[in-house]
Amino acid sequence: MEEVVRAHGHEHVSAEHASTFEFTSDDYLTPAGDCILAIEADRVPADFDPEFVAACQDAEATITATIEAGGYAETVTGSGHPDLSFENERSIVGRTSDYVDDRTVMVGADGAAGDLDRDLVTALSEGAEATLTLRVE
Template sequence: MEEIIRARGHEHVSATHASTFEVTSDDWLTPAGDCILAVEADRTPADFDREFVAACRDSDARIVAAFEAGERTETVVGRGHPELSFEDDRSAVGRTSDYVDDRTIMVGAEKAAEGFDREFVAALSDGAEVTVTLSVEPADGKGEQDR
C-alpha cells in the first residue's frame, strides 16, 4: 500500500533536527523549522486512505518513506504503532522515538532530518520539487504483490 505526497523544498531547509523529519502543507518556512524537508505538500495524513492507516497501526508493520528530488533519492525506514491516527491536516512527521501525535507517520525511524545526504538537502534548499512515497508492509511480511 502506498500514499504519495508532492511538495517542494524551500530556501530555509536546513535538515539539522536530530529526532524528526517533516513535510508540511504550509507555504512558508522559518530557519527555526530545522526538521522540515519540504513545504506546500499536496496531501497530509488526514487525506490518507483508511486501509493504509489501519496497516500502519500494527507495531510490527514496516513503513518506508522514499524521497525523490530530481535524480536524488533518500529513504527512511521506520515502523508502525497502534496509536497512529493520521488525523493532522497540516504536517507529516517521522520520528526516531516512539512518541506519537496526530502528525506522526512512523516511529523508530532509522534517521531524522540531520541524517539526510547534504547534497539532497542542498537541492531542497534550492526549492527542488520532491515526491514522498510512503509505503507500508504489514507485519505478516506480505506486500501487495504477495496478496
C-alpha cells in the first residue's frame, strides 16, 4: 500500500535537522524550518486511506519514504507504531526517534533531513517539484 504526496521546494529549504524530515501543506517556509523539505503538499495525514493508516499502526510494519525532486531520489526506512493517528491536517513528519504525535508517519527512521543527499536538497532549495511516496509493508 502506498500514499503519494506532491509538493514543491522553497528557497529556505536547508534540510539540516538531525532527527526529523517534514512535508507541509503550508505555503511558506522560514529559515527556522530546518526539517521541512517541501511546502504546499497536496495531501496530509488526515487524507490518507484508513487501510494504509491501519497497516502503519502495526509495530512490525516497515514504512519507506521515497523523496524525489530535480531528478534525485532518496529513500528513508522506518517503522510503524500503534499510536500513529494520521490525524494532522497540515504536516507529515518522519522521525528517527520513537516520539509520536498526530503529524508522525514513521518512527525509528534510518535518516532525517540532515542525512539527505545534498544534490536533492539543492534541487528542493531551488523550488523543484517534489514527490513523497510512503509505502507500508
